[in-house]
Amino acid sequence: MNSSLLTTGVQSKTNLQKIFMDKYSLYVPNEGTFPKGYKVASIATGVKPDDKLDLGIILNTNKSYKSSAAAVFTTNKFKAAPVLVSKKVLEDNSGKDINAIVINSGCANSVTGEVGMKDANEMINQINSKIDQENSTLVMSTGVIGQRLDLDKISKGIDESFEGPHFDDSYESWLNLAKSICTTDTFPKLVTETFTLNSSGKEFTLTGIAKGAGMICPNMATLLGFILTDLPIESNALGKMLKFATDRSFNCISVDGDMSTNDTITMLANGAVEVEEIDENSKDFLQVQKQITRFAQKLAQLVVRDGEGSTKFVTVKVENSLVYEDAKVIAESISNSMLVKTALYGQDANWGRILCAIGYAKLDNLKSLDVDKINVSFITTDNSEPRELKLVSNGVPQLNIDEERASEILALNDLEILVDLGTGKENAKFWTCDLSHEYVTINGDYRS
Amino acid sequence: MNSSLLTTGVQSKTNLQKIFMDKYSLYVPNEGTFPKGYKVASIATGVKPDDKLDLGIILNTNKSYKSSAAAVFTTNKFKAAPVLVSKKVLEDNSGKDINAIVINSGCANSVTGEVGMKDANEMINQINSKIDQENSTLVMSTGVIGQRLDLDKISKGIDESFEGPHFDDSYESWLNLAKSICTTDTFPKLVTETFTLNSSGKEFTLTGIAKGAGMICPNMATLLGFILTDLPIESNALGKMLKFATDRSFNCISVDGDMSTNDTITMLANGAVEVEEIDENSKDFLQVQKQITRFAQKLAQLVVRDGEGSTKFVTVKVENSLVYEDAKVIAESISNSMLVKTALYGQDANWGRILCAIGYAKLDNLKSLDVDKINVSFITTDNSEPRELKLVSNGVPQLNIDEERASEILALNDLEILVDLGTGKENAKFWTCDLSHEYVTINGDYRS
Numbered sequence: 067m068n069s070s071l072l073t074t075g076v077q078s079k080t081n082l083q084k085i086f087m088d089k090y091s092l093y094v095p096n097e098g099t100f101p102k103g104y105k106v107a108s109i110a111t112g113v114k115p116d117d118k119l120d121l122g123i124i125l126n127t128n129k130s131y132k133s134s135a136a137a138v139f140t141t142n143k144f145k146a147a148p149v150l151v152s153k154k155v156l157e158d159n160s161g162k163d164i165n166a167i168v169i170n171s172g173c174a175n176s177v178t179g180e181v182g183m184k185d186a187n188e189m190i191n192q193i194n195s196k197i198d199q200e201n202s203t204l205v206m207s208t209g210v211i212g213q214r215l216d217l218d219k220i221s222k223g224i225d226e227s228f229e230g231p232h233f234d235d236s237y238e239s240w241l242n243l244a245k246s247i248c249t250t251d252t253f254p255k256l257v258t259e260t261f262t263l264n265s266s267g268k269e270f271t272l273t274g275i276a277k278g279a280g281m282i283c284p285n286m287a288t289l290l291g292f293i294l295t296d297l298p299i300e301s302n303a304l305g306k307m308l309k310f311a312t313d314r315s316f317n318c319i320s321v322d323g324d325m326s327t328n329d330t331i332t333m334l335a336n337g338a339v340e341v342e343e344i345d346e347n348s349k350d351f352l353q354v355q356k357q358i359t360r361f362a363q364k365l366a367q368l369v370v371r372d373g374e375g376s377t378k379f380v381t382v383k384v385e386n387s388l389v390y391e392d393a394k395v396i397a398e399s400i401s402n403s404m405l406v407k408t409a410l411y412g413q414d415a416n417w418g419r420i421l422c423a424i425g426y427a428k429l430d431n432l433k434s435l436d437v438d439k440i441n442v443s444f445i446t447t448d449n450s451e452p453r454e455l456k457l458v459s460n461g462v463p464q465l466n467i468d469e470e471r472a473s474e475i476l477a478l479n480d481l482e483i484l485v486d487l488g489t490g491k492e493n494a495k496f497w498t499c500d501l502s503h504e505y506v507t508i509n510g511d512y513r514s
Numbered sequence: 515m516n517s518s519l520l521t522t523g524v525q526s527k528t529n530l531q532k533i534f535m536d537k538y539s540l541y542v543p544n545e546g547t548f549p550k551g552y553k554v555a556s557i558a559t560g561v562k563p564d565d566k567l568d569l570g571i572i573l574n575t576n577k578s579y580k581s582s583a584a585a586v587f588t589t590n591k592f593k594a595a596p597v598l599v600s601k602k603v604l605e606d607n608s609g610k611d612i613n614a615i616v617i618n619s620g621c622a623n624s625v626t627g628e629v630g631m632k633d634a635n636e637m638i639n640q641i642n643s644k645i646d647q648e649n650s651t652l653v654m655s656t657g658v659i660g661q662r663l664d665l666d667k668i669s670k671g672i673d674e675s676f677e678g679p680h681f682d683d684s685y686e687s688w689l690n691l692a693k694s695i696c697t698t699d700t701f702p703k704l705v706t707e708t709f710t711l712n713s714s715g716k717e718f719t720l721t722g723i724a725k726g727a728g729m730i731c732p733n734m735a736t737l738l739g740f741i742l743t744d745l746p747i748e749s750n751a752l753g754k755m756l757k758f759a760t761d762r763s764f765n766c767i768s769v770d771g772d773m774s775t776n777d778t779i780t781m782l783a784n785g786a787v788e789v790e791e792i793d794e795n796s797k798d799f800l801q802v803q804k805q806i807t808r809f810a811q812k813l814a815q816l817v818v819r820d821g822e823g824s825t826k827f828v829t830v831k832v833e834n835s836l837v838y839e840d841a842k843v844i845a846e847s848i849s850n851s852m853l854v855k856t857a858l859y860g861q862d863a864n865w866g867r868i869l870c871a872i873g874y875a876k877l878d879n880l881k882s883l884d885v886d887k888i889n890v891s892f893i894t895t896d897n898s899e900p901r902e903l904k905l906v907s908n909g910v911p912q913l914n915i916d917e918e919r920a921s922e923i924l925a926l927n928d929l930e931i932l933v934d935l936g937t938g939k940e941n942a943k944f945w946t947c948d949l950s951h952e953y954v955t956i957n958g959d960y961r962s
Contacts (some may be wrong), residue, residue: 142873143883177869177911211866212911299832326870404852404949405957412958420658421772425590435591463625465659499854503951509853510860 088201090253093368098237098258101271101296103128103338106239107232111223113172113216119246121223124294125197125233126165131337134301135164135204136308140329146176146211147201149330151186151202161301166203166334167292169221169247176211176327187216192221196228206290206330208249208277224382227411244275247290247398250508251277255368257312262358263341265350268510270297270339272361291316291331291365297354298337298346307355308333318394320401320498322372349456370497375504379408381482381497392434396495399427400483409499414470420483435460439488444472449478454484459484517632538701541816546685548705549719549744551576551786554687555680556694561620561664567694568620569671572742573681574613579785582749583612583652584756588777594624594659597778599634600652607649609749614641614651615740615780618668624659624775633663641668644676656697656725691725695738698956699725703816703856708807709790712822713798718745718787720809739764739813741811745802746785748793755783755803763810766842768849769821773856773937776815818945823952826858827946829930836938840882845944847875848931855949863920865890865905868931885909886934892920894929906911
C-alpha cells in the first residue's frame with residue numbers, strides 16, 4: 067500500500083479541468099475544408115438539459131450522382147432500434163441514394179422494444195418527407211439506454227432545423243454537429259483532410275466525426291462515427307473500403323473492452339467531385355481505401371485520447387507474426403488487460419504483465435507465438451534517444467533495464483509498446499489508454 | 515464529474531486496514547480437522563523480507579496406498595518452469611505415487627528459461643532424496659516473474675524443514691502452510707471439511723489451501739490451490755473429478771480477467787481412509803465429485819473475497835440456457851466487464867451494462883440468447899424481503915424500479931445478479947468482485 071500514490075492518483079477537479087482544456091486545444095481543429103455538396107445543422111431540442119446541442123442532421127445536396135452509403139454496425143446481440151432501422155434502410159436501398167443522416171444524443175433508444183422501432187422509423191420518415199424522398203435517411207442515437215425517446219421534442223427540433231437558415235457548410239456548423247453528438251466526451255471529435263487522386267490529380271475531401279468518450283458501452287451507449295466524402299464510390303466498393311478501414315481503426319481501439327448496443331460507423335460518398343465512379347476494379351480503389359483507413363485511424367485515435375479518466379495514449383504494435391489475425395488478437399489482449407493498463411497509469415515498466423497478456427491471447431495459429439523468439443520494447447514518441455528500450459529479447463527478460471530511461475518514457479503522455487513475434491511478416495496495431503482512479507470515479511457514478 | 519465521490523471513493527489507510535482485519539476474522543477458521551496421513555511444514559527461507567514464511571512442504575506419510583495425484587495447469591502460453599516440471603512428473607508417473615508438494619512464494623520462477631527449469635528440478639530432487647523416492651514431488655511457485663530463484667536460500671530452507679520437528683498435522687501447521695504461499699493476499703485461504711460416504715458411512719476429509727489475492731496474474735504471478743484428501747481415488751478418476759470441479763470453481767472466478775503463467779490447482783488422494791478405491795465406475799464417484807466441486811467453490815470464492823481492493827462479492831447466476839457453455843460464457847462476460855464492476859462499486863443498479871455484457875458474449879449456439887425472453891434481477895443475500903428486484907422482464911426494462919430497494923441491495927457486501935435466459939435448462943455460476951479506486955492504486959504501484 068502506498069498512501070502517497072493514493073493521494074497523488076486522485077486529481078483535484080481544477081487539475082482535471084485543465085487536462086480537458088488541453089485536450090480541446092490539442093485535438094479540435096480551428097478551421098477546415100469540408101467535402102462539397104453537404105450541409106449540416108444541429109439544434110438543442112431539450113432532450114439534454116441546459117440547452118445543449120443534442121440533434122444533428124447531415125444532408126447531401128448534390129443531385130448529379132446517386133449518393134452511396136455503407137455502415138458497420140455493432141455485433142452486440144442487443145441491437146438498438148436505430149441500428150436495426152438503419153440496417154434495413156441500407157439493405158432496402160442496396161446502399162444507394164442515401165441523402166441524410168440524423169443523429170440524436172441524450173437517449174440511445176436501446177432496449178426499447180416495439181415503440182423504439184416505431185420512434186426510430188418516425189425520425190427517418192420525418193426527414194424523408196422534408197427532403198421529399200423515401201427511404202433515404204439513416205438514424206443514429208446515443209445516450210442513456212432503456213429510456214423511450216422524447217419524440218415530441220425531437221420532432222419539433224427537426225421541424226425547426228428545416229425552418230430557419232440552419233443548414234450550412236461552414237466550419238462552425240460542422241463543429242457544432244460534432245458537439246451535438248457528444249455524451250461524456252470532453253471534446254468534439256472532428257477531422258477533415260483533402261487528398262489528391264493519383265490517377266487524375268483531382269482533389270477530394272474526407273470529413274469525419276465521432277463520439278465515444280471512452281467507455282464504448284452503455285449506460286452511456288456508444289461509439290458513433292461517420293465519414294463523408296465528395297468522391298463518387300460505387301456502394302459495394304464503399305462497403306469494402308469501410309469494412310477494411312474499420313477493422314484497422316475503430317475495431318483496434320480499447321478503452322475498457324466493452325462493446326455497446328449502438329456502435330455504428332457510417333460513410334457517405336456523394337460524388338460531388340466529378341471523376342469516374344470508383345469501383346473495386348478501379349485504379350483508384352486501393353489508394354482511396356488506404357487513405358480512408360489512415361483517416362479512420364486518426365478519428366478512432368481521438369476516441370482513445372478522450373478515454374474516460376485516461377492520462378496516457380499508448381500505441382501497441384505487434385509485428386512479424388505468422389498470421390495477421392494473431393498479431394491483432396495479441397495487440398487486443400495487451401490493450402484490454404486491466405493489469406497492463408494500471409501499470410501504464412502507475413508508470414511501471416512491467417514487462418511481466420505484457421507477456422502474461424500475450425500468453426493468454428487465443429491464437430488462430432499456435433505457431434504465431436514462439437516464446438523463445440519474442441521481443442518486447444517500449445518506444446518513445448518524442449525525439450529523445452535511445453528511442454527503444456528493450457524489455458524482453460528473444461524470450462529472455464533484459465537484465466539491468468535502465469530504470470531511469472524507463473521512467474522517462476513512461477512519464478510521456480504518448481508512448482508505444484512494440485512486440486516483435488519473429489515468426490512471420492504480418493503486423494497489427496492497437497491503440498489503448500491507461501486505467502486510472504478517475505475511470506473508476508466516472509463509471510462508478512454515471513447514472514446519478 | 516462528482517467531486518464528492520472522488521473524495522469518498524478513496525478510503526483512508528486506517529479504514530482499509532479495518533476491512534482487511536474483518537476479512538481475516540470472517541474467513542480464516544480458528545480450528546479444523548485435517549485428512550489423515552499428511553504432515554506439513556513451512557519456513558522463512560529469506561527469499562521474502564522480514565522473516566516471512568515463504569516455503570511450504572506437504573508430505574504424505576501413508577504408505578498403505580500409492581497416493582494419487584492430479585493437476586490442472588494454466589493455459590497461458592508462457593508456462594513457468596514449475597508448471598512444466600510438475601506436468602512432466604505427473605505424466606511420467608501417470609499420476610501415481612506422488613508423496614510431496616513443495617511451494618515457494620516471493621519468486622514465481624517464470625520466464626527464467628533453462629536455468630529456471632534446472633532450479634525447479636533441483637527443488638523436487640532435493641525433496642525426493644529427503645523422502646527417499648524418485649519422481650514423487652510436485653513443485654509450485656508464486657511471486658515476481660523474470661527473476662531467478664535464490665536456490666541457496668530455498669535449499670537451506672528445505673534442509674532445515676527436514677532437520678528439526680517441523681513436520682506436523684496440527685491446525686497451526688496447516689494455517690502456517692496457507693500463510694507461507696501468500697503474496698498480495700490479505701488473509702490465508704484455508705478450508706477443511708469432513709464428509710461421510712453414502713455407500714459405507716465412512717468419514718473422509720478434504721483440506722484446501724489457495725492463494726490469489728485478486729489479480730490472478732503477474733507481476734505477482736498466480737492463482738495456486740491444492741486440495742488434499744484421505745480417500746483412495748484412482749488417478750484417472752481423480753483427474754476427472756478435479757477437472758470437473760475446477761471448471762465450476764477456479765475457472766468461474768473473475769477479479770480482473772487476467773490469467774497468469776503459474777496458475778495451478780493440484781489434488782492428492784492418499785488412501786489413508788480404508789475403503790475400496792474409488793474409480794469412475796464406483797458408486798461413490800458422483801458423490802465425491804460433487805463434494806469436491808462444492809468444496810473447490812468455497813476455496814475459489816475466498817480468492818474473490820480477497821480480490822484486490824474489492825468491496826463487494828457478487829455471485830452471477832445465469833439460468834435456463836439452451837447450452838451450458840453459453841450460460842458460462844455469459845456469466846463470465848458479466849463478471850469480467852469493467853463497466854459492470856465499476857457500477858457495482860458505485861452501487862448503481864445499472865442493468866444496461868449487464869445487458870450490454872450479455873450481448874457481446876461469444877456464444878456457441880445463438881439460440882441460447884433470445885433478447886425477448888431475458889430476465890435480469892438483483893437478489894439479496896440477507897433475509898430482507900422482497901429478495902428479488904426485477905430489472906428486466908422478458909427483454910423489457912422495468913419501469914419504476916424501486917430505487918430505494920435497489921440501494922439497499924447494492925449497499926450489501928454480498929449480492930447476486932440473476933440472469934434467466936428462458937431458452938433451456940442449463941445453469942452456470944460465476945463469482946466476481948467490484949472494481950475500486952484501491953484496485954488501481956494497488957496495481958498501479960506494485961513493483962515499487
